[in-house]
Amino acid sequence: xxxxxxxxxxxxxxxxxxxxxxxxxxxxxxxxxxxxxxxxxxxxxxxxxxxxxxxxxxxxxxxxxxxxxxxxxxxxxxxxxxxxxxxxxxxxxxxxxxxxxxxxxxxxxxxxxxxxxxxxxxxxxxxxxxxxxxxxxxxxxxxxxxxxxxxxxxxxxxxxxxxxxxxxxxxxxxxxxxxxxxxxxxxxxxxxxxxxxxxxxxxxxxxxxxxxxxxxxxxxxxxxxxxxxxxxxxxxxxxxxxxxxxxxxxxxxxxxxxxxxxxxxxxxxxxxxxxxxxxxxxxxxxxxxxxxxxxxxxxxxxxxxxxxxxxxxxxxxxx
Numbered sequence: 001x002x003x004x005x006x007x008x009x010x011x012x013x014x015x016x017x018x019x020x021x022x023x024x025x026x027x028x029x030x031x032x033x034x035x036x037x038x039x040x041x042x043x044x045x046x047x048x049x050x051x052x053x054x055x056x057x058x059x060x061x062x063x064x065x066x067x068x069x070x071x072x073x074x075x076x077x078x079x080x081x082x083x084x085x086x087x088x089x090x091x092x093x094x095x096x097x098x099x100x101x102x103x104x105x106x107x108x109x110x111x112x113x114x115x116x117x118x119x120x121x122x123x124x125x126x127x128x129x130x131x132x133x134x135x136x137x138x139x140x141x142x143x144x145x146x147x148x149x150x151x152x153x154x155x156x157x158x159x160x161x162x163x164x165x166x167x168x169x170x171x172x173x174x175x176x177x178x179x180x181x182x183x184x185x186x187x188x189x190x191x192x193x194x195x196x197x198x199x200x201x202x203x204x205x206x207x208x209x210x211x212x213x214x215x216x217x218x219x220x221x222x223x224x225x226x227x228x229x230x231x232x233x234x235x236x237x238x239x240x241x242x243x244x245x246x247x248x249x250x251x252x253x254x255x256x257x258x259x260x261x262x263x264x265x266x267x268x269x270x271x272x273x274x275x276x277x278x279x280x281x282x283x284x285x286x287x288x289x290x291x292x293x294x295x296x297x298x299x300x301x302x303x304x305x306x307x308x309x310x311x312x313x314x315x316x317x318x319x
Contacts, residue, residue: 032274035136042156044276045244048203057163057297069283070120070314078224083115117310123279126152127309128268148307155304164205164298167192168289177211183231183255198294202242205298209285213249229255235267239275247280
């Protein structure tokens with residue numbers, strides 16, 4: 001074969017590869033709502049969970065120390081407006097000192113008026129969409145009923161028991177509290193993981209410690225309006241790693257104000273709608289960070305309220 005023909009063949013091959021790449025990219029962009037786990041899938045990245053992952057994570061328990069990752073809830077906890085929390089304690093059928101039965105039985109009960117997306121919370125896959133289309137192509141008009149989601153409700157989510165990884169971004173940025181508007185993208189995530197000597201793996205839950213939660217009760221307005229957090233590139237990077245969920249000690253997980261050229265809550269769209277990765281917000285990571293925790297057994301069960309979009313949670317880490 002002549003040099004000219006060889007050059008021509010290489011040029012044709014390069015053009016074909018470029019065209020194929022362009023076609024695949026366009027197709028991926030067009031088919032972002034198609035789940036890799038099939039048209040009926042409603043649990044997204046929870047498909048990465050397995051018995052083997054649980055057994056691997058259990059081996060990380062060396063001390064038996066447990067960490068509550070949920071914050072205390074009360075009516076003063078800052079929340080994304082117009083969300084609110086109100087608890088009323090009552091003594092049913094005990095008006096005017098009435099007691100029940102010969103043993104003078106008395107009791108307290110409670111009524112809770114609350115949004116489920118408040119405090120330490122889990123964002124389900126039916127929470128955020130793109131132009132009315134949600135994870136796996138479910139359209140709002142077809143499943144978002146006022147009496148509960150007909151698909152993608154939190155009751156579909158299995159218990160999340162797997163390896164947890166904490167990335168201490170206060171150490172990475174050498175500060176007690178990372179400044180608002182600071183984005184965590186691939187560069188920052190890889191650097192923090194390398195410095196801590198941990199690898200992010202398929203099936204993991206990744207948590208970020210920023211120190212931001214310390215503002216609650218001190219500067220609620222600042223806490224609930226801006227924050228450091230995950231950037232758009234970082235979100236896609238972790239989704240491509242195959243993580244099940246991503247959380248932080250912030251109210252929205254993602255960086256606010258957002259990065260230049262991004263839309264409002266675009267990280268939520270990337271994780272929930274496009275990749276089926278769950279979001280964990282207001283995670284209390286301060287004790288894990290203080291103990292220098294890097295990896296641990298992560299456990300999360302949640303109320304199985306049929307058709308719910310989100311859930312108040314109290315995850316547990318065990319080392």
